[in-house]
Amino acid sequence: MIFEGLNEKFQNIFSQLKRKGKLNEKDIQAASREIKLALLEADVNFKVVKQFTKNISERAIGQEVMNSLTPGQQFIKIVNDEMTTLLGGEIERMDFIDGRRNVYMMVGLQGAGKTTTAGKVANLLRKEKKFKPLLVACDVYRPAAIKQLEILGEELNIDVYSEHDIKDPVGIAKRGLKKAEDGHYDLVIFDTAGRLQIDEALMEELVKIKETILPTEILLTVDAMTGQESVNVANEFNRLLDITGVILTKLDGDTRGGAALSITFTTGKSIKYIGTGEKLADIELFYPDRMASRILGMGDVLSFIDKA
Amino acid sequence: IKTKDTFKVKLENVMYMGSFDDDFFEELEETLILSDLGVETSMKITEQLRSKIKETRAKTKEEVMAYLKEIIADMVRIEQKPWTTPMIILMVGVNGVGKTTTIAKLASRYKAEGKKVMVAAADTFRAAATEQLEEWSKRVGVDIIKSTKGADPSSVVFDAIGAARARKTDILICDTAGRLHNKVNLMKELEKISRIVNREGEGFTIHNLMVLDATTGQNALNQAKVFHECVEISGIVLTKLDGTSKGGIAIAIIDEMQIPIEYVGIGEKQEDLIEFDPLKFVDLLFE
Ligand SMILES: Nc1nc2c(ncn2[C@@H]2O[C@H](COP(=O)(O)OP(=O)(O)OP(=O)(O)O)[C@@H](O)[C@H]2O)c(=O)[nH]1
Ligand SMILES: Nc1nc2c(ncn2[C@@H]2O[C@H](COP(=O)(O)OP(=O)(O)OP(=O)(O)O)[C@@H](O)[C@H]2O)c(=O)[nH]1
Ligand SMILES: [Mg+2]
Ligand SMILES: [Mg+2]
Numbered sequence: 001m002i003f004e005g006l007n008e009k010f011q012n013i014f015s016q017l018k019r020k021g022k023l024n025e026k027d028i029q030a031a032s033r034e035i036k037l038a039l040l041e042a043d044v045n046f047k048v049v050k051q052f053t054k055n056i057s058e059r060a061i062g063q064e065v066m067n068s069l070t071p072g073q074q075f076i077k078i079v080n081d082e083m084t085t086l087l088g089g090e091i092e093r094m095d096f097i098d099g100r101r102n103v104y105m106m107v108g109l110q111g112a113g114k115t116t117t118a119g120k121v122a123n124l125l126r127k128e129k130k131f132k133p134l135l136v137a138c139d140v141y142r143p144a145a146i147k148q149l150e151i152l153g154e155e156l157n158i159d160v161y162s163e164h165d166i167k168d169p170v171g172i173a174k175r176g177l178k179k180a181e182d183g184h185y186d187l188v189i190f191d192t193a194g195r196l197q198i199d200e201a202l203m204e205e206l207v208k209i210k211e212t213i214l215p216t217e218i219l220l221t222v223d224a225m226t227g228q229e230s231v232n233v234a235n236e237f238n239r240l241l242d243i244t245g246v247i248l249t250k251l252d253g254d255t256r257g258g259a260a261l262s263i264t265f266t267t268g269k270s271i272k273y274i275g276t277g278e279k280l281a282d283i284e285l286f287y288p289d290r291m292a293s294r295i296l297g298m299g300d301v302l303s304f305i306d307k308a
Numbered sequence: 309i310k311t312k313d314t315f316k317v318k319l320e321n322v323m324y325m326g327s328f329d330d331d332f333f334e335e336l337e338e339t340l341i342l343s344d345l346g347v348e349t350s351m352k353i354t355e356q357l358r359s360k361i362k363e364t365r366a367k368t369k370e371e372v373m374a375y376l377k378e379i380i381a382d383m384v385r386i387e388q389k390p391w392t393t394p395m396i397i398l399m400v401g402v403n404g405v406g407k408t409t410t411i412a413k414l415a416s417r418y419k420a421e422g423k424k425v426m427v428a429a430a431d432t433f434r435a436a437a438t439e440q441l442e443e444w445s446k447r448v449g450v451d452i453i454k455s456t457k458g459a460d461p462s463s464v465v466f467d468a469i470g471a472a473r474a475r476k477t478d479i480l481i482c483d484t485a486g487r488l489h490n491k492v493n494l495m496k497e498l499e500k501i502s503r504i505v506n507r508e509g510e511g512f513t514i515h516n517l518m519v520l521d522a523t524t525g526q527n528a529l530n531q532a533k534v535f536h537e538c539v540e541i542s543g544i545v546l547t548k549l550d551g552t553s554k555g556g557i558a559i560a561i562i563d564e565m566q567i568p569i570e571y572v573g574i575g576e577k578q579e580d581l582i583e584f585d586p587l588k589f590v591d592l593l594f595e
Contacts, residue, residue, distance in 0.1 A: 037347055043525030046342050109523065110548065110576070111404025116435075141576070143443035148436035155435070196551045223404065227344040227525025229553040250403060253488040255527035278403065278434070 023063050027071040032057050035079055035296075042256035042295045045231040048265045056082050080292050087264050087271070088288025094217065094245075094272060096129060101180065102187045103213050107206055107237060108221035110194030113249035113275055115145065117221050118191045119152035120275065120283040121247075126158070131187035136176030137162040138169040138209065139193035149191050156280060159185070169193070173209045190215070197236035210241055218243045219272070222259060224251045230259035231266050238267045249275035252282065260291050328361055328372065336376070343556035343593050346526050349563055353379055373594075380593070381586040384559055386568035389515060389542045393423065393478040396469065396512045398505055400498060400539060401519035402531055403486030406547035406573055408437065410519055411481045412444035413573065413581035419450060423478040428468030429454035430461040430501065431485040441483050448578060451475070461485065461497065462504045469508040480512070489534035502539040517570065519545045522555030532561045547573035550580070554593050 032053050039049045056079055065074045096102060104121065106114040122133035135153050137160060139145035146162045153160035161176040173190055180188040190213060195202035210218065220243045222230060237243055246263055251274045260271055271286040333354050340350035353376075360366070360375045397414065399407040408431070415425045427445050429452060431437035438454050445452040453468040465482050472480040484501060487494035505514060518541045520528055535541055544562075546555045549572050558569055569584040 040341060040347050041526055043344075043527070046338060109551070111406065111521065113404065142440070143447075144436040144439035147439045148434075151435040196548075198552055223521075223523070225402070225521075225524050225527045227523060227553070227557060228342050229344075229523050229551070232552055233523075250488065252491075253402070253527065254490045254530055255525070258525070 021065060023060050023065060023071050023074060025061060028057050028060050028075060031072050031075040035076075038297055039258060039261070039295065042258035042297065043225075043227050043230070043262075044258035044295065045228050045262040045266075048231065048262045052083075052086075052261070052265060076296070080296065083261060083292040083295065084288045086288075087260060087291050088286075093285070094125075100216070101185070102131065102217070103177070103180075103215045104187070104189045104217045104219060105206075105210065105213065105215040106189065106191050106219055106221055107241065107243070108194060109196065109223070109233060110142075112194060112221045112223045113247075114194065114221045115139070115148050115152070115191050116278065116280075117219075117247055117249060117273075117275055117283070118149065118189045119156055119158070119280050121219075121273070122158050122187065122189050123156050123280050124273075124283055125187055129187075132185050133158050133187040133189065134176070134180045134183065134185035135160045136173060136180075136188060136190045138172050138176070138190050140167045140169055140172070141193045145191075145193065152280065159183075169205060170208045170212055174212050177213050188213075197233050203236075203240050206241060215244075217245060220246045220263075220269075222246055222248055222263065224248045224257045224259060224274075225253060225255045226259040230262045234263040234267050234269075238269060243267070243269055245270055245272040247271070247273045247275065248286070252276045256295050256297055257291065258295050261295055328366075333358060339594070340556065343554035344525055345556035346529070346560045349556075349560040352563070353383075377587065377590045377594075380559065380590045384562050384569065384589060385586045386562060386566055388568045388570060390513065391515070392513045394472070394512045395479050395515060396472070396505055396509045397479065397481045397515045397517055398465075398484065398502060398539070399482065399517050399519060399545075400484055400535055400541075401486060402488050405486065405519045405521040405524075406545075407431075407486065407519045408440050408444070408483050409576060410517075410545050410547060410571070410573055410581065411441065411483050412448055412578050414481055414571070415445070415450045415479075416448045416578040417581060418479050419448060424476065426451040426453065426468065426472050426475070426477045426480045428452070428464055428480060428482040430464040430468070431483050432457055432459045432461050432464065433485040437483070437485065444578070451477075462501050465501050465504050466508060469505070469512075472512075489531045489538075495534065495538050498535075499538050515542045516540060517543050517545050518567075519547055520555075520558060520561075522546050522549045522558070523551060523553040524557055526557065526560075528557040529561055529564065532565055532567065536565060536567065541567050543568050543570035545569070545571045545573060546584070549592070550574040555589075556593065 060078050065071050106118050108114050125131050126133050137146040137149045150160050161179045163172050218241050220237050274284050274286050276282045337350050337354045356379050357376050366372050401407050418425045429438040429441045455464045516539045518535050546558050572582050574580045
């Protein structure tokens, strides 16, 4: 039953609601319950689900049901439209200014995909924007984290700044930036160690790195399979660092990825890229409409609606 | 969002009113869902508690809390496969959950118990995966069998089992590359590794441990099902429980698949591993 998504359940419920006219409260209540369950099964945070469906229900009451649709389908259409807007309402792509050095900082929980994504972003923007990138290894904690970034750099033929015997991430960041200035690199990406948002000492370290390198982008990397916790993670990283965007990784899995909605809903920050594999080419722009369909568990919401 | 106090506070309030009404059960269900148990398992637990209260006419907060904990603890208390040596442990799981780190923790624990431990670096795919395990093996002080990047992981495991036998190793722990369960080829590769372990590991107790990140949501159910079909999981290691995630999805998995949790990871250091304790785990849900 789980992961089936809305498709079948909805067909059943709404084949009964054939009445045309305006959406009434009863239609919406029935539909809203199913949407809630679907969103929870997709790992959208419970509180976000509540608020989101409440907003939508209020908006939906009294709306005309389009001729071709049943009330249920009309409601899904509203949900889908609203979710797409939320996910991409203020979609800002990376913000590049000619002649300015782009300084990016990767942050996030342990194992989210920061190091891999640092390599991916450097590679992508070198290709698309002809940047000369430098990767800086500020994870001094995880065994072989520096080596990992160095190997990625080697594979991509991208330079890496690292210090092997110095356990001072802030100092490394400072000298990494200096190297970027001296070497005329116009894109510098700082990899940082994974950390829990409740780890005060390590979060403070990120604040210090931020103050040292003055990043133009702070990218929170989040595993797309994250459950209810995504809200706490995003909120806390955002509160302390004022992140500029989110990268959602491991979307090549079969997760519905409700974390995407939770994060944008609570922080208002947009998802800029998605990771779609372990290889360094596996990165794509984020498309809100596709994500909405995925969260709702319908390969394509519009084709579902067309089945009216 | 603070999920921590709400339930306890609500429970107090409910107690003053002296009744366990729909609001109470709704609040309970919310608390469970917010801990990632999923809708189905959360509803199941809530229903069980509802009938228990009816049946026993429980009145006090303490009684109700005790019943609730009992219901969940019963769910997660599953018999474990015996840990007899010599033993081979195969660590599996999706990307970044903590397989390699858990190997270091297990190695350190067994070594402290006086066992002769060896690790095998059969993640030949991820950048610096071998170096990571090698660094750990040095810190912990155990032997490592490794190969070059891109080598066949099955052959690393094959060599490691040979070496473990020759050196009279008590416990061999094999790392594998993280893989998403929907990648058919990667799952086939894992099946092959497991086949080698079963074939070559005659005389060894074999444990296939699936590592699960406590932060993971409902997708973990899919993960567990597919991994279990592929290599027959004997137990789960639940990592990153030092965060604020409650790891509730593990309860749904246990309930559905009857696989026990063996260990819990509570940090990044080698000593940050504890044996799974159902009651403590349940306590954490309502903390
Ligand atoms: N399938 C898939 N795997 C990914 C993706 N992004 C990263 N990974 C894998 O996830 C695992 C963790 O990636 P890392 O880049 O090491 O993550 P990290 O955030 O740097 O980890 P820490 O430094 O330990 O906090 C590795 O096995 C990566 O290959 C993705 O988009 N899809
Ligand atoms: N806070 C915390 N972090 C952990 C725990 N276990 C592992 N980690 C961290 O999670 C990250 C990933 O751990 P790994 O052991 O590399 O994970 P993996 O499953 O081997 O990853 P891949 O081989 O890339 O699939 C590292 O930064 C670890 O330090 C834990 O119990 N708590
Ligand atoms: Mg890293
Ligand atoms: Mg590993």
